[in-house]
Amino acid sequence: xxRREPINNVTRVGIPRNLLADLYVxxxxxxxxxxxxLLITAFLGVNALFAGLYxxxxxxxxxxxxxxxxxxxxxxxxxxxxxGFGGLAPKxxxxxxxxxxxxxxxxxxxxxxxxxAFAKFARPRANVIFSNTAVVSVxxxxxxxxxxxxxxxxxxxxxxxxxxxxxxxxxxxEGHTLRQLHDVxxxxxxxxxxxxxxxxxxxxxxxxxMYGLDAQAMxxxxxxxxxxxTGHDVTYGxxxxxxxxxxxxxxxxxxxxxxxxxxxxxxxxxxDFGRFHDTVPDEEPRP
Numbered sequence: 387x388x389r390r391e392p393i394n395n396v397t398r399v400g401i402p403r404n405l406l407a408d409l410y411v412x413x414x415x416x417x418x419x420x421x422x423x424l425l426i427t428a429f430l431g432v433n434a435l436f437a438g439l440y441x442x443x444x445x446x447x448x449x450x451x452x453x454x455x456x457x458x459x460x461x462x463x464x465x466x467x468x469x470g471f472g473g474l475a476p477k478x479x480x481x482x483x484x485x486x487x488x489x490x491x492x493x494x495x496x497x498x499x500x501x502x503a504f505a506k507f508a509r510p511r512a513n514v515i516f517s518n519t520a521v522v523s524v525x526x527x528x529x530x531x532x533x534x535x536x537x538x539x540x541x542x543x544x545x546x547x548x549x550x551x552x553x554x555x556x557x558x559x560e561g562h563t564l565r566q567l568h569d570v571x572x573x574x575x576x577x578x579x580x581x582x583x584x585x586x587x588x589x590x591x592x593x594x595x596m597y598g599l600d601a602q603a604m605x606x607x608x609x610x611x612x613x614x615x616t617g618h619d620v621t622y623g624x625x626x627x628x629x630x631x632x633x634x635x636x637x638x639x640x641x642x643x644x645x646x647x648x649x650x651x652x653x654x655x656x657x658d659f660g661r662f663h664d665t666v667p668d669e670e671p672r673p
Contacts, residue, residue, distance in 0.1 A: 413502055414509070421506070425499050429466075432495065436462040436488050446481035449474055466492040510622040513539045514615060516630035518663040521641040522590070529590040531570075533632065534643055535615065536583045536662055543617030543626070546580035548572060550588065552595045554609045568595035570611065580617060582657050583647060604634035641665040 413421060437458040440446055450457035461474040465488045476482045520533035537543065550570035557563045571594070573587040590596045599609075611632040619626045643665055646658045 414505055418506070421502060425502075429495070432491065433459060433462040433466055436466065436484065436491075439484055440481065443478065443480040443484070446476060446478045446484075447474055448477040462488065465489055466495070468492055510619050510624045510626045511628075513537075513541075514543075514628050515659065515662060516613065516628075517643070518636070519641075519665060520611070520632045520637045521643060521665055522637060522639045523642045523668055525587065525589075530573075531588040531590060531596060531611075531637070532585060532643065533613070534583060534585050534662065535580075536657065536659060537581050538659070541619065541621050542579055542581040544579060544620060545576065546584075546615065546617035547576040548584075548586055549575065549614050550586070551612045551614075552609060553612065554595070555607050570595060582655070583662075585643065586613075601634070601637065601639050604637065607634075609634050638665055640668050642668055 413424070416424075437455060440458040440462065441453060441455065445452040447457060447461050450461060457474065464470055464474065465485045468489055476485050515536040515538050517534040520531060522529055522531050524530070525532070535548070550572060552568045552570050553565055554568065555563060556566040570588050573589065577584060588594065588596070590599075612629065613632065614627065614629045616625060616627050618624070644661055646661050648656050648658070650656055
Protein backbone atom coordinates (compact mmCIF):
# COMPACT_ATOMS: atom_id res chain seq x y z
CA UNK A 387 0.00 0.00 0.00
CA UNK A 388 1.16 3.58 -0.58
CA ARG A 389 2.27 5.37 2.51
CA ARG A 390 -0.06 7.90 4.01
CA GLU A 391 1.69 11.20 4.71
CA PRO A 392 0.46 13.67 7.33
CA ILE A 393 -0.79 16.92 5.93
CA ASN A 394 1.32 18.89 8.35
CA ASN A 395 3.42 18.55 11.45
CA VAL A 396 1.93 21.14 13.78
CA THR A 397 1.72 21.34 17.55
CA ARG A 398 -1.51 23.08 18.53
CA VAL A 399 -1.73 24.87 21.88
CA GLY A 400 -4.39 26.91 23.63
CA ILE A 401 -7.31 25.26 21.85
CA PRO A 402 -10.48 24.62 23.92
CA ARG A 403 -11.12 20.91 23.80
CA ASN A 404 -14.06 18.66 24.43
CA LEU A 405 -12.27 15.61 25.83
CA LEU A 406 -15.06 13.12 25.16
CA ALA A 407 -15.50 14.25 21.55
CA ASP A 408 -11.75 14.07 20.94
CA LEU A 409 -11.58 10.64 22.57
CA TYR A 410 -14.29 9.31 20.26
CA VAL A 411 -12.44 10.58 17.17
CA UNK A 412 -9.18 9.09 18.41
CA UNK A 413 -10.75 5.70 19.05
CA UNK A 414 -12.48 5.60 15.67
CA UNK A 415 -9.28 6.56 13.85
CA UNK A 416 -7.17 3.97 15.68
CA UNK A 417 -6.56 0.55 14.19
CA UNK A 418 -8.51 -2.51 15.32
CA UNK A 419 -5.45 -3.74 17.23
CA UNK A 420 -5.20 -0.48 19.18
CA UNK A 421 -8.92 -0.42 19.91
CA UNK A 422 -8.97 -4.06 21.05
CA UNK A 423 -5.93 -3.47 23.25
CA LEU A 424 -7.53 -0.41 24.84
CA LEU A 425 -10.83 -2.22 25.52
CA ILE A 426 -9.07 -5.22 27.04
CA THR A 427 -6.92 -2.97 29.22
CA ALA A 428 -9.97 -1.02 30.35
CA PHE A 429 -11.88 -4.24 31.10
CA LEU A 430 -9.07 -5.68 33.22
CA GLY A 431 -8.41 -2.35 34.93
CA VAL A 432 -12.04 -1.76 35.94
CA ASN A 433 -12.37 -5.29 37.30
CA ALA A 434 -9.13 -4.94 39.24
CA LEU A 435 -10.48 -1.69 40.73
CA PHE A 436 -13.74 -3.31 41.84
CA ALA A 437 -11.81 -6.33 43.17
CA GLY A 438 -9.88 -3.94 45.38
CA LEU A 439 -13.12 -2.36 46.58
CA TYR A 440 -14.51 -5.79 47.51
CA UNK A 441 -11.38 -6.55 49.49
CA UNK A 442 -11.73 -3.26 51.37
CA UNK A 443 -15.11 -4.45 52.65
CA UNK A 444 -13.61 -7.55 54.25
CA UNK A 445 -15.46 -10.85 54.09
CA UNK A 446 -18.26 -9.72 51.72
CA UNK A 447 -18.31 -12.51 49.08
CA UNK A 448 -19.96 -15.83 49.84
CA UNK A 449 -17.90 -18.96 49.08
CA UNK A 450 -14.75 -16.85 48.60
CA UNK A 451 -11.63 -16.95 50.72
CA UNK A 452 -11.46 -13.65 52.68
CA UNK A 453 -8.67 -11.39 51.43
CA UNK A 454 -7.94 -13.46 48.34
CA UNK A 455 -7.47 -11.17 45.33
CA UNK A 456 -8.19 -13.78 42.65
CA UNK A 457 -11.56 -14.64 44.17
CA UNK A 458 -12.49 -10.97 44.36
CA UNK A 459 -11.30 -10.36 40.79
CA UNK A 460 -13.25 -13.23 39.23
CA UNK A 461 -16.36 -12.30 41.22
CA UNK A 462 -15.93 -8.79 39.83
CA UNK A 463 -15.74 -10.20 36.29
CA UNK A 464 -18.96 -12.14 36.82
CA UNK A 465 -20.72 -9.06 38.19
CA UNK A 466 -19.31 -6.65 35.58
CA UNK A 467 -20.40 -8.86 32.69
CA UNK A 468 -23.67 -9.85 34.43
CA UNK A 469 -22.78 -13.56 34.10
CA GLY A 470 -23.52 -14.62 37.70
CA PHE A 471 -22.56 -18.31 37.81
CA GLY A 472 -23.87 -18.59 41.36
CA GLY A 473 -20.77 -20.03 42.99
CA LEU A 474 -19.76 -16.61 44.30
CA ALA A 475 -22.36 -14.19 45.61
CA PRO A 476 -22.55 -11.01 47.68
CA LYS A 477 -23.36 -11.60 51.34
CA UNK A 478 -23.42 -8.08 52.81
CA UNK A 479 -25.24 -4.86 52.00
CA UNK A 480 -21.87 -3.29 51.09
CA UNK A 481 -21.31 -6.00 48.48
CA UNK A 482 -24.88 -5.70 47.19
CA UNK A 483 -24.47 -1.97 46.51
CA UNK A 484 -21.05 -2.51 44.95
CA UNK A 485 -22.45 -5.23 42.66
CA UNK A 486 -25.26 -2.84 41.66
CA UNK A 487 -22.74 -0.13 40.72
CA UNK A 488 -20.52 -2.60 38.90
CA UNK A 489 -23.41 -4.07 36.90
CA UNK A 490 -24.36 -0.58 35.75
CA UNK A 491 -20.74 0.12 34.80
CA UNK A 492 -20.66 -3.15 32.86
CA UNK A 493 -23.78 -2.24 30.89
CA UNK A 494 -22.30 1.15 29.98
CA UNK A 495 -18.96 -0.43 29.02
CA UNK A 496 -20.68 -3.00 26.82
CA UNK A 497 -22.73 -0.33 25.07
CA UNK A 498 -19.67 1.85 24.41
CA UNK A 499 -17.59 -1.08 23.13
CA UNK A 500 -20.43 -2.23 20.86
CA UNK A 501 -20.97 1.28 19.53
CA UNK A 502 -17.30 1.78 18.72
CA ALA A 503 -17.06 -1.60 16.98
CA PHE A 504 -20.21 -0.93 14.94
CA ALA A 505 -19.00 2.56 13.98
CA LYS A 506 -15.71 1.16 12.70
CA PHE A 507 -17.41 -1.65 10.80
CA ALA A 508 -20.01 0.66 9.27
CA ARG A 509 -17.59 3.35 8.16
CA PRO A 510 -16.87 2.90 4.43
CA ARG A 511 -13.35 3.40 3.09
CA ALA A 512 -12.32 4.23 -0.42
CA ASN A 513 -9.55 1.58 -0.34
CA VAL A 514 -7.69 3.11 -3.25
CA ILE A 515 -3.93 3.00 -3.77
CA PHE A 516 -2.01 6.11 -4.73
CA SER A 517 1.34 5.62 -6.42
CA ASN A 518 4.22 6.25 -4.03
CA THR A 519 5.77 8.68 -6.48
CA ALA A 520 4.60 11.11 -9.13
CA VAL A 521 6.44 11.78 -12.37
CA VAL A 522 7.00 14.67 -14.76
CA SER A 523 7.29 13.43 -18.34
CA VAL A 524 6.69 14.81 -21.80
CA UNK A 525 3.27 13.73 -23.08
CA UNK A 526 2.03 14.86 -26.51
CA UNK A 527 4.90 17.34 -26.60
CA UNK A 528 3.98 19.03 -23.29
CA UNK A 529 5.68 18.47 -19.90
CA UNK A 530 3.05 16.69 -17.80
CA UNK A 531 2.78 15.96 -14.09
CA UNK A 532 1.34 12.47 -13.55
CA UNK A 533 0.49 10.01 -10.79
CA UNK A 534 -1.61 6.86 -10.57
CA UNK A 535 -4.62 5.81 -8.52
CA UNK A 536 -5.75 2.19 -8.31
CA UNK A 537 -8.95 0.63 -7.03
CA UNK A 538 -7.66 -2.04 -4.63
CA UNK A 539 -10.99 -3.73 -3.84
CA UNK A 540 -12.31 -3.84 -7.36
CA UNK A 541 -15.69 -2.61 -6.15
CA UNK A 542 -16.51 0.23 -8.48
CA UNK A 543 -16.74 3.84 -7.39
CA UNK A 544 -19.18 5.87 -9.45
CA UNK A 545 -18.79 9.58 -10.14
CA UNK A 546 -15.25 9.54 -8.75
CA UNK A 547 -13.73 13.03 -8.61
CA UNK A 548 -10.12 14.07 -8.05
CA UNK A 549 -8.70 17.44 -7.11
CA UNK A 550 -5.04 18.44 -6.84
CA UNK A 551 -3.75 21.49 -4.99
CA UNK A 552 -0.19 22.85 -4.97
CA UNK A 553 1.13 24.55 -1.84
CA UNK A 554 4.00 26.97 -2.49
CA UNK A 555 5.40 30.15 -1.00
CA UNK A 556 4.29 33.59 -2.14
CA UNK A 557 5.84 36.98 -1.39
CA UNK A 558 3.73 40.13 -1.64
CA UNK A 559 5.00 43.45 -2.94
CA GLU A 560 5.25 44.61 0.69
CA GLY A 561 7.59 41.74 1.50
CA HIS A 562 5.09 39.52 3.33
CA THR A 563 5.74 35.80 2.81
CA LEU A 564 2.93 33.28 3.12
CA ARG A 565 2.01 29.84 1.87
CA GLN A 566 -0.61 29.81 -0.87
CA LEU A 567 -2.78 27.06 -2.31
CA HIS A 568 -3.06 26.85 -6.10
CA ASP A 569 -5.59 24.68 -7.89
CA VAL A 570 -3.97 22.30 -10.37
CA UNK A 571 -6.11 21.75 -13.47
CA UNK A 572 -6.30 18.12 -14.56
CA UNK A 573 -6.74 16.72 -18.06
CA UNK A 574 -9.59 14.63 -16.58
CA UNK A 575 -10.71 15.33 -13.04
CA UNK A 576 -13.67 12.92 -12.86
CA UNK A 577 -14.66 9.52 -14.13
CA UNK A 578 -18.17 8.08 -14.09
CA UNK A 579 -16.88 4.59 -13.33
CA UNK A 580 -13.63 3.86 -11.44
CA UNK A 581 -12.87 0.16 -11.04
CA UNK A 582 -9.23 -0.40 -12.06
CA UNK A 583 -6.52 2.22 -12.54
CA UNK A 584 -6.55 5.94 -13.25
CA UNK A 585 -3.52 7.82 -14.51
CA UNK A 586 -4.02 11.44 -13.51
CA UNK A 587 -2.34 14.11 -15.65
CA UNK A 588 -1.71 17.85 -15.40
CA UNK A 589 -0.18 19.75 -18.32
CA UNK A 590 2.60 22.11 -17.19
CA UNK A 591 1.94 24.97 -19.60
CA UNK A 592 1.98 28.73 -19.11
CA UNK A 593 -1.27 28.61 -17.10
CA UNK A 594 0.02 25.96 -14.68
CA UNK A 595 1.16 26.88 -11.13
CA MET A 596 4.05 24.44 -11.76
CA TYR A 597 5.24 26.32 -14.85
CA GLY A 598 8.96 27.13 -14.71
CA LEU A 599 9.61 24.86 -11.74
CA ASP A 600 12.15 22.07 -11.52
CA ALA A 601 13.08 19.52 -8.87
CA GLN A 602 15.53 21.85 -7.11
CA ALA A 603 13.05 24.74 -6.92
CA MET A 604 10.29 22.53 -5.52
CA UNK A 605 12.57 21.02 -2.88
CA UNK A 606 14.02 24.40 -1.88
CA UNK A 607 10.52 25.82 -1.29
CA UNK A 608 9.28 22.59 0.37
CA UNK A 609 6.31 22.47 -1.98
CA UNK A 610 3.81 19.65 -1.92
CA UNK A 611 0.74 18.59 -3.84
CA UNK A 612 -2.37 17.48 -1.99
CA UNK A 613 -4.65 15.02 -3.78
CA UNK A 614 -8.21 14.36 -2.65
CA UNK A 615 -10.55 11.74 -4.10
CA THR A 616 -14.31 11.49 -3.64
CA GLY A 617 -16.59 8.81 -5.00
CA HIS A 618 -19.83 6.95 -4.37
CA ASP A 619 -19.37 3.37 -3.17
CA VAL A 620 -22.13 1.26 -4.73
CA THR A 621 -21.78 -1.45 -2.07
CA TYR A 622 -22.27 0.82 0.95
CA GLY A 623 -24.40 3.32 -0.91
CA UNK A 624 -22.33 6.10 0.65
CA UNK A 625 -19.80 8.70 -0.40
CA UNK A 626 -16.20 7.79 0.40
CA UNK A 627 -13.10 9.95 0.58
CA UNK A 628 -9.35 9.48 0.47
CA UNK A 629 -6.32 11.70 0.10
CA UNK A 630 -2.60 11.56 -0.53
CA UNK A 631 0.32 13.93 -0.27
CA UNK A 632 3.16 14.24 -2.78
CA UNK A 633 6.16 16.12 -1.44
CA UNK A 634 8.73 17.67 -3.75
CA UNK A 635 11.11 14.74 -3.23
CA UNK A 636 8.36 12.30 -4.29
CA UNK A 637 8.28 13.72 -7.84
CA UNK A 638 10.56 12.01 -10.35
CA UNK A 639 11.44 14.27 -13.23
CA UNK A 640 12.08 12.65 -16.60
CA UNK A 641 10.41 9.37 -15.60
CA UNK A 642 7.28 7.56 -16.70
CA UNK A 643 5.18 4.80 -15.13
CA UNK A 644 5.49 1.23 -16.34
CA UNK A 645 2.45 -0.46 -17.82
CA UNK A 646 0.48 -2.47 -15.26
CA UNK A 647 -2.58 -3.50 -17.29
CA UNK A 648 -2.36 -6.34 -19.77
CA UNK A 649 -4.86 -8.48 -21.61
CA UNK A 650 -4.73 -12.20 -20.93
CA UNK A 651 -5.18 -14.88 -23.63
CA UNK A 652 -8.77 -15.43 -22.55
CA UNK A 653 -9.54 -11.76 -23.11
CA UNK A 654 -9.65 -10.77 -19.42
CA UNK A 655 -7.62 -7.84 -18.10
CA UNK A 656 -4.98 -8.16 -15.38
CA UNK A 657 -3.93 -5.25 -13.15
CA ASP A 658 -0.49 -5.82 -11.59
CA PHE A 659 -0.34 -3.92 -8.29
CA GLY A 660 3.13 -5.40 -7.71
CA ARG A 661 4.48 -2.89 -10.27
CA PHE A 662 1.99 -0.14 -9.58
CA HIS A 663 4.63 2.22 -8.15
CA ASP A 664 7.42 1.41 -10.63
CA THR A 665 8.81 4.05 -12.97
CA VAL A 666 11.51 4.06 -15.67
CA PRO A 667 13.49 6.90 -17.26
CA ASP A 668 11.94 8.40 -20.38
CA GLU A 669 14.94 7.30 -22.43
CA GLU A 670 14.29 3.62 -21.72
CA PRO A 671 12.45 1.98 -24.64
CA ARG A 672 9.00 0.59 -24.07
CA PRO A 673 8.62 -3.21 -24.11
